[in-house]
Amino acid sequence: MTKTRSTNGTPAIRVLETAGIRFEVRAYDHDPAVRSFGTEAAAKLGVDPRRVFKTLLISVDxxxxxxxxxxxxxxxxxxxxxxxxxxxxVLAGVAEAERRTGYVxxxxxxxxQxxxxxxxxxxxxxxxxxxxISGGRRGLDVEVAPNDVVMLTDARLARVARGD
Structure with a gap:
């Protein structure tokens, strides 16, 4: 599904819309007591956790x-x-990550960001x-093609995860 008008209003959704990327909004009721956000998203959306991605801010040199x-x-x-x-x-601190990205x-x-x-x-x-991947707030993911993630973020592809 291609969204043509944002009802969610996050900067992430607006970027996807502006770029004309095909995406689907996948929302769920976030439990404020849960701290394992990605695992919660996978469970509530009924999706294989290997297909749900998290965004981490890291300090490299x-x-x-x-x-x-x-x-x-x-x-x-x-x-x-x-x-x-x-x-x-090293993992960036929470305050620094939130300040730098504009997201919680x-x-x-x-x-x-x-x-x-x-x-x-x-x-x-x-x-x-x-x-x-997160759509810019807890309880909101977007479903996108991996190549669109690469294109929009100018990401490098590399094996940087272990244990999946």
Whole structure:
């Protein structure tokens, strides 16, 4: 389904619409007590967790990078650093991630960020025709083609997740 008018109004949705990307909005009732946002999305939407991706903000050699990986996996910090030619990677703090992206943790989309940063999409995304990724708020995902994620974020593809 291609959305032509946003009823959700997030910056992520507006970016998808402006770019003319084919996407489907997948909303669910977020439980505020849940802290495992991606796992909750997969369960409530009835989707394989390997097909639901989370967006993480990472500091690689003191430069911020966005890692987009399956919610069923953990980020391999060394692999991420190597994928962008860096040496040391650490997870950015919550306050810094929220300030930099304009999104709250659990609703952080790779699209429409306040100040975009370089992105790396785990290459496992290519195993699927469509993946789900945050639409810019908790309880809102968008289903898109992995190649559209690459195009919109100018992401590099690399194996940066483990355990999925």
């Amino acid at each position: 003191d430069e911020l990078v966005m890692a987009i990986i399956p919610v069923s996996a953990q980020l391999d910090l060394r692999a991420l650093a190597a994928a962008i030619g860096g040496k040391k990677a 943790v659990g609703g952080m989309s790779p699209f429409g 306040r100040r975009p940063v370089p992105a790396v999409l785990d290459n496992s995304a290519l195993a699927f025709d469509r993946i789900l």
